[in-house]
Amino acid sequence: MTNSKYWEDLILWYLRVSLLLLLLLLIGVLLVIFKNALAAFSVKDLYLLETKSGKKFLGEIWLNSRVAEDNLRLRVGNRDIYGKEFIVVKKDEIESIRVDKDAVLVERVKWGVFIGYLKELIIGNRRVDPEISIVEKTIKKVEKLREKEHELSRNIARLSNELRVVQEKSSPSPYVLEELKKRIETLFKELDNVRAEISQYKLVASTVEGDISTLDMGNVVRVVASGKISYFKKSKIYLSRIWDFLSEYPAESNTAGGIMPAIFGTAVLVFVMTIMVLPFGVIAAVYMHEYAQEGWLINLVRVAVSNLAAVPSIVFGMFGLGFFIYRIGGTIDSVFFPYKLPHPTFGTGGLLWASATLAILTLPVVIVATEEGLASVPRVVREGALALGATKWEVIKGVVLPGAIPGILTGAILAISRAAGEVAPLMLVGVVKMAPELPISGEFPFIHLNRKFMHLGFHIYDLAFQSPNVESVEPLIFATSAVLLVIVLLSNAVTISLRNYLRKRYTHGL
Amino acid sequence: MLSRRREDKVFSVLIKSGGIATIFVILSIFFFLFWEVLPIFVPARIETLKITTVKQTLKGEVFLLDEYMNYLISVGNDGFKIVNAREGDVVSTEIINDLHAFYLDPLTYVLFLVRDDATVDIFDILWVEKFTKFGKRFVEPSIDKVTSFKLPSKVDLIRGVKLPEDEGYLFIGSSKETLYFVNLETEEDFLTEEITYSPRLSSFKVEHNVVDVAISRDGKFICVISGFYLSCFERENLLSEKLLSYTLSSRAVAFDFLVGDRALVLLEDGKPPVVWITAKIGSEVRFVNAKNFSRGCKEYINLSVSPINRTFLAQCGNGTFYAYYSTNERLLLESPAPVLSSPIFITPRGDHLFWVTKDEIYTVRFVNDYPEISLKSLFGKVWYEGMDSPSYVWQSTGGTDSFEPKLSLIPLLMGTLKGVVYSLIFAVPISVLSALLVSQFMNSKQINLIKPAVEFMASIPTVILGFLAALWLAPLIERNLFSFLVIFVLLPFYILVFYFVFTVLPSDSKWKTIGLAAVFIYSLGPLFHMTKRLEYLWFEGGFVEWLSENGVYYDQRNALIVGLAVGFTIVPIIFSIAEDAFSNVPKSILVGAMALGASRIQAVFKVVLPAALPGVFAGIILGFGRAVGETMIVLMATGNTPILDFSPFTGFRTISANIAVELPEAPLGSSLYRVLFLSALLLMVIALVFNGVANYIRMRLHRKLKF
The missing domain is CATH 2.130.10.10 (YVTN repeat-like/Quinoprotein amine dehydrogenase)
Incomplete structure (x- = not known):
């Protein structure tokens, strides 16, 4: 008897370990993503490393899964000088390694970071000692100038556009033309002035080898002297780096900068999809539950709809490409935009078709959830309303639909959380690595449904597999993954809690 | 009153039409794929005969028609002529005596x-x-x-x-x-x-x-x-x-090379055409007779090879002509020719055929859009030009126009199967055992903690898992392959050790379990270092190198990695279905068994497990269906090479990844486009069948357990 007790306990142990492994997997994945994502923005110490052969390296320590245990990976920056951002040193070749308090890291718009020592700050003809506070003030000043520069170039682009429109008219008024040209000219002059002013500011720095390098302040985003600043300052830089990442456009062919358009594209995509899927899903469910004759046909439809959820998402993508883009879009083009052919307007991937594809993908979810909601409205209530003389539509409008709203909401949120993480179908229907314009703008008609768009999920895929420089992009991928994960997990958490809340309300209410 | 009734009617019509339209659109996805695939089953045919009367007698023997069929070039023993093929006027004549x-x-x-x-x-x-x-x-x-x-x-x-x-x-x-x-x-x-x-x-x-x-x-x-x-x-x-x-064996009428210059066709009277292709035999190139055709003429008149693909045509003396496709040995068309005993010719785009008599040009449209697709080329072994034996190959596009498309779906199907099998190997034990533990040995408080966690797991976007697998896990495992394998094998025994520690230790609080779990996790580190030392001793530090020296090829992105990542996505599915099945077994059965003297474990394994087994099976099938359609992970974490083997250390290409890779490049309506839709249809049918079977099993189980 005792013998078998041993065995039984042992079996239980194996069960426990398997659950432990399952939870470890989940926690492990989350840990890896969030740890790496957060580490991507942290202010790291700069190390000065000397090898036995006398080589000197200055940089941050960045380890990843590709670096073997007996190696050390340093981010030495200075891509414009060294050609690559990271170097790997064997640990047993290291002579000495220590934190270098004097070294600074300069974040730049182009060429990634510069790591070295500050020598001088040049303002016009003056040469100033590069104290951090002065440098930072200068950066702020230059930043304002650069904003001005951006605004000027935006205005020039807008006016040139206007000019083109006026010129294309059959009889352009010479007065307007002259006026516009004059304004553009003055703006150009102003722009030249601002640019000249920006180019006055320069930062002279040296690399660890002592090579002097002059950095244009217009190219400098931030100077971080990690050895000399307080923890408070460090966390401030940390937060502002995260903010920049979330709010800025990608730079240097997606290998730097932020992911704002991707977040924006994902949000607009999911929003448009929700607007599409909700009315149709609800109408279909109301039809199936309230109007259709019960029988084998409607049961077959029900089975077919619920089985659609098992169809691989890439198949929906093919449907989107073959049906929406080639058939419907192609027809729209040949009927309404024949003058633009062979350049397609709607006959190519875009926001509209991507949203429609995702809407079809999530429609079964919404239909099933709404039907459940409709079924939860008790017969008594309907019959009571009918007995009071209400028509069928009035019963549905006044009694059934309000009662089914929780179900509809659940369906909507389920649809959103499924759509936000879906990438495979989007690859076929209009997601791009770099969209020149956001799908929403101040220009008429404000929402541009035919524009291509960026997407967080595709951004991850693109960074990981199409990027020329995976090494330096890797932290960005982790950060993007974390953002996507947060969005998906949040909407999922909302679903779960909403479901629990509604369950409670139902059981209490009735 | 009237307006209320009218409103009711209006909305009734609106909802009915809207509902039916919506349902129609989403169900049309089933038919759309069929619709896109259908054209490949339409056999080649000829359409609409056009006859142009030429205003002079043509003494030519060989003819050429331009791609728009405006001009006919006729060459004969008296020189050459250019004829307007629409009007019949002779444009220019060059007589050579x-x-x-x-x-x-x-x-x-x-x-x-x-x-x-x-x-x-x-x-x-x-x-x-x-x-x-x-x-x-x-x-x-x-x-x-x-x-x-x-x-x-x-x-x-x-x-x-x-x-x-x-x-x-x-x-x-x-x-x-x-x-x-x-x-x-x-x-x-x-x-x-x-x-x-x-x-x-x-x-x-x-x-x-x-x-x-x-x-x-x-x-x-x-x-x-x-x-x-x-x-x-x-x-x-x-x-x-x-x-x-x-x-x-008899009179040779014509022979010529096909497009691509690696296949030679010979027409001999009384035999089907003979095709030789170049093949690598050892290190040398030879022509081999690798193709068999089913029909031929008693007496051939001529051979005409298509300028755009491996189609060739043979005209017979009795007035029939045949169209063949070399790669898949297909007889595309057998049809009577409009004229007896005139040779057959094909236009530069390969879309029209024509015959020329003394004073007339007969032109027909030759509809032959998908000659390279047949059951044999999709699912059978084909000996392609330049290869050393018949094989299953997927290689849809090549560098040149004369490339021979290789459209075997077998490597893709096998790749899909390989990915699914490796992910199931990983996912099934862990999820079923966990489900058993959660449903039978845990209280509702613990369950309420674990179930949302597993649901969380299901909602992690696969593109993130794909990226992690490819850029984080794959290099990690490549460097530590030996340690991973050893720990994987040793783990069950290692757990045994902990079990003995557990039974030997006194006390019975839950802290003992938690503490041991912590020790267990922490001890994995030293264990790992031990295996590293072993690897260093036995394989001089390179297990992967040792493997490749011994003929086992190792890709960094391989089936093992994909198995782990895809397994991760199907663990929640199998877990929740299995958990559902376990907890649906009525408590009365369990309690009854225990009342008869069975221990808890005995009751669970001898009574609950068998009763719920169909449900577990349904969960595995659902997981299978899900893994079949997984795209992003396999796209990112395999090399996407369509090779045919089952080694855990090599990559593969699945149907879904293949679609994601190739569909954006496939021209609308091309053979590749249709084959991709056919593969998507296969994918959908597989997923639907598995889903249907799983649902059916669950339904039956539900009924059975309800009593």
């Missing part, structure tokens, strides 16, 4: 004429691009003399080709047992940029009378029929090293 022999190459558009004084003239037929008033493109032929040279003696039979990239021309002429081979290389004058051709002549003696000669259009191979013997040579080793020797 001393013409002895001629050859028009239908694929490289070059014309060779031999005069009575053994002079050979070479003409290029150029299609000059022009546009109509309305911007429509058309071409006008122009026949330009390139060069001419003199042979030592008159020849009766001539053949020649224009080499690609303006490298010059090859010419072969023969009379009886003499064979002249002339290579005209292009020479460009540096100063004047004037192009000249210098003929280099070599002559050979052959044992028997030369009957026919074929030159591959890249100038690499030359085949000769002399007497009853067919032999092929490389151009450099003409008549010395045979790549093919074959004895004819």
Whole structure:
């Protein structure tokens, strides 16, 4: 008897370990993503490393899964000088390694970071000692100038556009033309002035080898002297780096900068999809539950709809490409935009078709959830309303639909959380690595449904597999993954809690 | 009252029509795939005959029609003519009185004429691009003399080709047992940029009378029929090293190379066509007879090869003609020809066929959009040109126009299966065992903690898992493969050790479990280092290198990695279905078994597990269905090489990843586009069947357990 007790306990142990492994997997994945994502923005110490052969390296320590245990990976920056951002040193070749308090890291718009020592700050003809506070003030000043520069170039682009429109008219008024040209000219002059002013500011720095390098302040985003600043300052830089990442456009062919358009594209995509899927899903469910004759046909439809959820998402993508883009879009083009052919307007991937594809993908979810909601409205209530003389539509409008709203909401949120993480179908229907314009703008008609768009999920895929420089992009991928994960997990958490809340309300209410 | 009723009616109509329309649209996805695949099952056919009466008698024997079918070039013993093929007017005539022999190459558009004084003239037929008033493109032929040279003696039979990239021309002429081979290389004058051709002549003696000669259009191979013997040579080793020797059994009517220059077709009376393709036998190139065709003529008139793909046509003396496709040995079409005993020709785009009699041109549309797709080429072994044996290959596009598409779905299906199997191996034990634990041995508080966590797991976007697998996990495992394998094997025993510690330790609080779990996790580190040392000792630090030295190929992104990542996505599915099945087994059965003296474990394993087994099975099937359709992970974490093996250390390509890779590049309506839709249809059918089976099992189980 005792013998078998041993065995039984042992079996239980194996069960426990398997659950432990399952939870470890989940926690492990989350840990890896969030740890790496957060580490991507942290202010790291700069190390000065000397090898036995006398080589000197200055940089941050960045380890990843590709670096073997007996190696050390340093981010030495200075891509414009060294050609690559990271170097790997064997640990047993290291002579000495220590934190270098004097070294600074300069974040730049182009060429990634510069790591070295500050020598001088040049303002016009003056040469100033590069104290951090002065440098930072200068950066702020230059930043304002650069904003001005951006605004000027935006205005020039807008006016040139206007000019083109006026010129294309059959009889352009010479007065307007002259006026516009004059304004553009003055703006150009102003722009030249601002640019000249920006180019006055320069930062002279040296690399660890002592090579002097002059950095244009217009190219400098931030100077971080990690050895000399307080923890408070460090966390401030940390937060502002995260903010920049979330709010800025990608730079240097997606290998730097932020992911704002991707977040924006994902949000607009999911929003448009929700607007599409909700009315149709609800109408279909109301039809199936309230109007259709019960029988084998409607049961077959029900089975077919619920089985659609098992169809691989890439198949929906093919449907989107073959049906929406080639058939419907192609027809729209040949009927309404024949003058633009062979350049397609709607006959190519875009926001509209991507949203429609995702809407079809999530429609079964919404239909099933709404039907459940409709079924939860008790017969008594309907019959009571009918007995009071209400028509069928009035019963549905006044009694059934309000009662089914929780179900509809659940369906909507389920649809959103499924759509936000879906990438495979989007690859076929209009997601791009770099969209020149956001799908929403101040220009008429404000929402541009035919524009291509960026997407967080595709951004991850693109960074990981199409990027020329995976090494330096890797932290960005982790950060993007974390953002996507947060969005998906949040909407999922909302679903779960909403479901629990509604369950409670139902059981209490009735 | 009226308006209320009207409102009711209006909304009733609106909802009915809207609902039906919505349902129709989403269900149309099932039919849309069929619709897109359907055209490949339509056999090749010919349509609408057009007859143009030519206003002069044509004495030509060989004809060429431009791609818009505006102009016919007719070459005969009296010279050549250009005829307006729409109106029937003769546009230009070039009468040559001393013409002895001629050859028009239908694929490289070059014309060779031999005069009575053994002079050979070479003409290029150029299609000059022009546009109509309305911007429509058309071409006008122009026949330009390139060069001419003199042979030592008159020849009766001539053949020649224009080499690609303006490298010059090859010419072969023969009379009886003499064979002249002339290579005209292009020479460009540096100063004047004037192009000249210098003929280099070599002559050979052959044992028997030369009957026919074929030159591959890249100038690499030359085949000769002399007497009853067919032999092929490389151009450099003409008549010395045979790549093919074959004895004819009856009259050889025609033979020619197909597009791509790696397949040779021979028409012999009374036999189906014979096709040889180049193959690598050992390190040498040989022509092998790898194709079998089902039908043929008693008496052939001519052979016409398509300029765009491996289609070729044979005209029979009895007035039928056949269209074949070389790659998949398909008989595309058998049809009566509009005219008896006239040779068949094909237009440059391969979409029209024509026959020319003395005064009429018969043109038919030849609908042959998907010749390369057949059951054999999709699912069977095919011996492709240049390979050493028949094989299953997926390679849809190549660098050149004459590339032979290889559209076998077998590597993709097997790749899909491989990915699914490895992910199930990983996911099934862990999820089923966990489900058993959660449903049978945990209280509701613990369950409420674990179930949302597993649901969380299901919602992690697969693109993130794919990226992690490819860029984080794959290098990690490559460096520590040995440790991972050892720990994987050792783990069950290692747990055993902990179990004994657990039973030996006194106390019985939950802290003991938690503490041991912590020790367990922490001890994995030292264990890992131990295995690293072992690897260093046994394999000199490189297990992966050792593997590849011993013939086991290791890809960084392989089935193991994909198994882990895809397994991660299907663990929640199997877990929740299995958990559902376990907890649906009525408590009364469990309690009853325990009341009869069974221990908890006995009751769970002997009563609950068997009762819920169909549900567990359904969960596994659902997981299978989900893994089949997984795209992003396999796209990112495998090398996407469509190879056929089951090694855990190599990559593969699945149907879904293949679609994601190739569909954006596939032109609308092309063969590749249709095959991709066919593969998507397969994918959908697999997923639906598995889903249906799983749901059916669950439904039955539900009914059974309800009593």
